Amino acid sequence: MSEQCTSMDELLIDYINGNLSKDDIAVVLQHIACCSDCRREMAQLIQFRNRLQKQSISIPKELKESAFAQIPKVSPDTEFAPMTLSEATAMIRSALNPVQKTIKLAMKLI
């Protein structure tokens, strides 16, 4: 998997959900035209989404709870520190990592 493939993950989901701009759609189509890994990934995502629309799935409760526990709580007196957009994105990505693992695991289970 190349670095381009890693950045493709989110684009693929947005593509399937119809949330991409024309430019981003071109990027996705160009990439999957020459990358069999991402073609397979996209096929899996579409299949997964179709199944989700038809039925609900079950994942272990602890797994779900641990994934959501990773997202920090914010109280009214939380102090906010200045942060660049890329720092914030990196932080959100790492917080969402367990959620992505949960989804990948769920995909294997169905």
Ligand SMILES: [Zn+2]
């Ligand atoms: Zn790829």
